[in-house]
Amino acid sequence: MNVQNGIRQGVSLADRYDLTKSPVLLNGTQALVRLMLMQRARDKAEGLDTAGLCTGYRGSPLGAVDLTMQKAARELEAAQIRFQPGLNEDLAATAIWGSQQAELRGEGRHQGVFALWYGKGPGVDRTGDVMRHANMAGTSRFGGVLMAMGDDHTGESSTVLHQSDWAMVDAYMPVVSPAGVQEVLDYGLYGWALSRFSGLWVGLKTMKDTVEATAVVDGNPFRQRFVTPEFRMPPGGLNIRLGDTPVAQEARMIDFKRFAAEAFSHANGMDKRIWGRPGAKIGMVAAGKNWLDLSHALSLLGIDAVEAERLGITTYKVGQTFPLDMKGFHDWAEGLETIIVIEEKRKLIEVQVKEAIFDDRRGRRVLGWHHDRTKEELFPTRYALDPLMIAEKIGGILIEEGRGTEAVKAGLARISEARRADNARDMAARLPYFCSGCPHNSSTKVPEGSRAYAGIGCHYMVQWMDRDTSGFTHMGGEGANWIGEAPFSTRDHVFQNLGDGTYNHSGAQALRAALAANVNITYKILFNDAVAMTGGQRHDGALTPMAISRQMWAEGAQAIVVVTDEPGKYPSGADWAPGVTERQFDCTEQSPQPSQTIWLTTTRFCGSGMVPRLRRRRLSAAQGL
Numbered sequence: 001m002n003v004q005n006g007i008r009q010g011v012s013l014a015d016r017y018d019l020t021k022s023p024v025l026l027n028g029t030q031a032l033v034r035l036m037l038m039q040r041a042r043d044k045a046e047g048l049d050t051a052g053l054c055t056g057y058r059g060s061p062l063g064a065v066d067l068t069m070q071k072a073a074r075e076l077e078a079a080q081i082r083f084q085p086g087l088n089e090d091l092a093a094t095a096i097w098g099s100q101q102a103e104l105r106g107e108g109r110h111q112g113v114f115a116l117w118y119g120k121g122p123g124v125d126r127t128g129d130v131m132r133h134a135n136m137a138g139t140s141r142f143g144g145v146l147m148a149m150g151d152d153h154t155g156e157s158s159t160v161l162h163q164s165d166w167a168m169v170d171a172y173m174p175v176v177s178p179a180g181v182q183e184v185l186d187y188g189l190y191g192w193a194l195s196r197f198s199g200l201w202v203g204l205k206t207m208k209d210t211v212e213a214t215a216v217v218d219g220n221p222f223r224q225r226f227v228t229p230e231f232r233m234p235p236g237g238l239n240i241r242l243g244d245t246p247v248a249q250e251a252r253m254i255d256f257k258r259f260a261a262e263a264f265s266h267a268n269g270m271d272k273r274i275w276g277r278p279g280a281k282i283g284m285v286a287a288g289k290n291w292l293d294l295s296h297a298l299s300l301l302g303i304d305a306v307e308a309e310r311l312g313i314t315t316y317k318v319g320q321t322f323p324l325d326m327k328g329f330h331d332w333a334e335g336l337e338t339i340i341v342i343e344e345k346r347k348l349i350e351v352q353v354k355e356a357i358f359d360d361r362r363g364r365r366v367l368g369w370h371h372d373r374t375k376e377e378l379f380p381t382r383y384a385l386d387p388l389m390i391a392e393k394i395g396g397i398l399i400e401e402g403r404g405t406e407a408v409k410a411g412l413a414r415i416s417e418a419r420r421a422d423n424a425r426d427m428a429a430r431l432p433y434f435c436s437g438c439p440h441n442s443s444t445k446v447p448e449g450s451r452a453y454a455g456i457g458c459h460y461m462v463q464w465m466d467r468d469t470s471g472f473t474h475m476g477g478e479g480a481n482w483i484g485e486a487p488f489s490t491r492d493h494v495f496q497n498l499g500d501g502t503y504n505h506s507g508a509q510a511l512r513a514a515l516a517a518n519v520n521i522t523y524k525i526l527f528n529d530a531v532a533m534t535g536g537q538r539h540d541g542a543l544t545p546m547a548i549s550r551q552m553w554a555e556g557a558q559a560i561v562v563v564t565d566e567p568g569k570y571p572s573g574a575d576w577a578p579g580v581t582e583r584q585f586d587c588t589e590q591s592p593q594p595s596q597t598i599w600l601t602t603t604r605f606c607g608s609g610m611v612p613r614l615r616r617r618r619l620s621a622a623q624g625l
Contacts, residue, residue, distance in 0.1 A: 017075045022219040028211030029064050031184040032116065032148060033072045038185065038221035039114050039192055040079040045222070048142055051110045052081035053099045055092040057505070058537060059120030060157035061208040062150035066537060080110070085540045088476075088505045089123030090130045093147075097134035100143050100240050112142025114192050120150040121162030122475065126506075131171045135201045136249040138240035144195030146188055147173070148204045150211070153345055153384045159456065159472065161383065163345040165321065168203040172253050174261040175203040175322045175348075176270070177288030181215040186224060187319060190268065193226040198260040199238030199252075205321075209289045229267035231260055258323055265320040271328050275305045276314025279335055282401060284394070285349060286342040287318035294342050296387035300415060301395050302407030311403045324352040333357055333364070340397060341368035344385040367397065388415050431464050443526050444469065444497055452495035452524075453479065455507075459497040459526070469497070476506025483517040493520045500548075501531040501539045508551065515556055546575045553577035 015021035016030050019041050026034060036052045043050040054076075058066050069076065069083040076083055086092025099113040119127065124147075131147075139145050149168075155161040168175045174194060176187040184206070191202035234256050265271065276283075286294040294315070298308070308315065316332050318324065333339060333356070341350040350368035357364060365372050368379060378393050379385055395412040398404050434440045444462045446452045452469040454460050455478040462469045473481050479496035498507050503525055514521050527545050531537045554577075570576075 016219075017072055019219070019221055023216050024219045025214065025216050026181055026219070027214040028181050028184050028206065029062065029068045031181050031211075031217070032065060032118070032188070033068055033076070034219055035185055035188040036081050036114075036116060037075060037079050038219070039189060040081060041221040042189070043114075043142070048112070049110050050080070050112050050114060050142055052076075052079065052114050052116070053084065053096060054081065054116040054118070055084045055086045055095050056116075056118035056148070057086045057089045057092060057123055058118075058531065059123060059150060060152065061206060061212050062118045062120060062148060063157075065118045065148075087540055088126070089117075089119040090127040092119070093117055093127045093130040093134065096145055097130060097137065100134070100138070100140045100145065102143075103140065104240065104242055112140040112144075112196075114143050115145045116148060117145065118148040118150070120158065121152060121164045122158065122160065124149045124164040124167050126474075126476070128167060128171065131167070131173065131201065135171050135173055136246070136253060137244065138199035138238060138249075138252075139195045139201065141196060141237075141239045144192040145201040146191045146195065146204050147201055148206055151205060151207050153207065156208070159460065159474070164203065165205065165348050166346055169322050169348065171201075172258060173201050173203050173322075174198070174265075174320060175205055176319055177205040177321050178210055178319075179288050179291045179317075180210055181213055182217040183319075184211065185217060185219065189221075189224055190226065190270065190319075193268075194261060194264045196239075197228060197264050198257050199240065200257050200261055205288060207289050209292065227267040229263040231263050233260075261320075262323045262325055265323075265325040266328050269328075270319035271325050271332075272317050272319075273332050274315045274317050275308040276312075277309060279312075280309075280314035281312040281335070281337045282398075282403070283314050283316060283333060283336045283339045284342065285316045285318060285339065285353065287321050287349060290342050290344060290385060291317050293385055293387050293390050297342075297390035297394060300387060300391040301398075301411040302405070307405075307407070311398070311405070313403075318349055321348055322352070324349065324356065326352070326356045329353065329356045336364060338365045338367065338397070338401060340394065341366065342379055342385065342390055342394075343368065344379065344381075344383075346381050388418070391415055432461050433465070434458065434461065439526055439528055443524060446495050450493070450495060451491065452497060453481070454497055455499070455502060457499040457502055459499065462497070473510075475502055476510060478502065478507050478510050479521050479523060480510045480513050482521050483514060483519050486519045486521075493522065495522045495524060498523050498525045499531075500525060500527040500543065503548070504539045504541060504543050511552075512555060546570075546577075549577040549580060550575070553579075 013025070015024045016026050017034055017037060018024075019037055024034070032054075036054060040050065040052055054069055056062075056065065058064070066083075066085050073083070084095065086095065096115040096117050099115045102108040102113050103111060134145075147168075149164040151164050152158040152162045165175055176191055178184045178187045184204070188204060191204055194200070195202045234252055238252060238257055238260060284294060298304075303311070303313070314332070314336070316329070339353060341347070341353055343349050347369050350366065354366055357366070369381060370376065371378055379390070391411060392415055395404070395408050398408050438458070440459050440462070444452070444459055444465075444467050446468050450468060452462075452467070454463050454469050454472040456472070456475040460472060463472065471481070473479075478498050482494055482496070498511075511523055514523070525548065527548070531539055
């Protein structure tokens with residue numbers, strides 16, 4: 001039961017998007033849906049006629065945003081919010097750039113469009129060009145843009161261990177880092193307010209620890225009030241405008257926008273002292289997921305708010321990690337002798353902390369990546385941090401500072417004992433493998449003596465199977481590496497696996513590059529109409545095997561053969577490219593020989609394909625859908 005104003009109310013899972021209900025149970029992805037509804041409600045209460053746009057591309061830890069948005073279609077439509085899946089991340093960001101221009105020419109249906117982009121870290125990277133252009137251009141006065149960037153610091157579902165913060169910094173985008181579902185709501189609303197004030201796109205850092213979580217949260221759209229700081233604006237303000245020039249945009253960015261973001265953070269108290277009082281001697285700083293780590297680490301050392309104050313410790317929770325509120329931090333750091341910055345990956349807060357106190361350091365120490373005296377590594381920039389590691393490092397510093405209480409030493413002893421007890425060798429290890437019935441089980445086989453490349457998607461896993469496959473590229477570059485390798489290799493031909501989702505996203509361009517370079521490569525495109533690694537969603541748009549055959553014919557394929565385990569699967573009138581024929585495929589049969597140029601797998605349960613010959617003499621571009 002939920003109690004409001006002394007009255008018991010029933011609780012339902014349907015409450016998650018009902019703005020009259022609070023508190024509510026949400027996971028981080030559902031919070032993004034409610035966030036958009038909350039922003040629309042806030043605008044309506046202010047007398048503003050706004051609309052919303054959400055677009056992006058799925059990927060862990062934001063792999064279910066599209067499914068969640070689609071399930072909430074009724075609520076979103078009623079609130080004038082449009083969900084539009086992106087074909088890929090940078091095209092989605094370009095669409096959002098367009099949303100900020102909707103009312104500029106007097107043709108807008110609304111006063112502004114607030115927008116949410118979503119994508120995982122590699123998608124942030126590929127979107128960099130759009131981000132820079134659009135952020136320089138600015139946001140609408142009653143619009144604003146929030147970029148939910150899904151980071152995978154440990155590479156659990158990515159081909160790189162990813163941190164997006166510095167991509168944001170490079171484009172001069174502010175970054176907010178929530179430490180849980182409640183702050184996805186709170187920082188999201190703040191982000192749009194900041195975006196409108198400063199004319200900047202705002203990054204919302206999400207990780208599995210903070211967005212793939214479920215919590216009971218305060219979902220009241222009006223629980224926050226944002227303060228507009230006194231700030232000297234340039235002529236014409238900071239928002240998007242017509243007839244702008246790159247020189248003027250850069251000047252506004254460097255001279256005004258960055259400082260507007262800092263002023264907005266200070267005015268709205270985004271960074272806060274949590275424990276301790278002025279006069280403390282040791283300060284600890286963290287944000288987002290690492291704030292949760294720090295809180296856990298301190299509990300392992302027997303330190304709570306009362307003990308922290310007794311030991312002369314104060315903690316500082318950073319909400320906006322870039323640009324850091326220098327004045328707020330300077331005020332908090334007054335009187336501190338030692339500042340410990342707990343942050344994983346490449347240091348962003350630490351470098352700003354040192355800048356904030358550079359002119360009046362007064363012998364203060366800043367410890368972060370390394371210990372200032374011993375030079376030992378404290379909080380590495382590789383992989384990730386965890387509460388045990390943080391507790392060990394902090395405990396050592398407290399002992400060094402003469403604040404190593406018996407409780408702290410006991411906590412360190414317990415951690416040491418736990419580490420000794422957790423040193424048993426693994427008796428067995430199980431690597432991920434293709435699902436039973438998955439067409440990758442057969443489509444990734446290659447003839448004896450052949451070699452294949454993998455790529456992004458389930459077939460990445462084939463590299464640790466006995467399939468003569470090694471090497472991969474980023475999403476959309478599949479096979480383009482052979483353009484550079486082939487002229488310098490004794491091998492005449494390679495295979496390249498490619499999924500239909502990646503083909504649709506960006507992979508078709510790599511195939512065109514291979515055609516243009518006239519290299520001998522066979523693309524095997526698996527078509528199962530499922531982006532399986534992110535949750536089994538269908539790929540975006542209306543792509544079909546027939547459409548791909550026509551695209552490949554237009555690019556230069558002369559003869560195309562549909563190979564299927566289900567003869568007669570396609571009707572006689574199917575719109576294949578000219579010259580397509582059909583033959584039966586045995587699930588135990590190996591992949592086509594290099595002379596067979598395009599292999600198109602068209603079933604969910606067994607390898608099948610199409611094999612077109614390309615007009616170019618040396619190129620075989622076998623594509624498997």
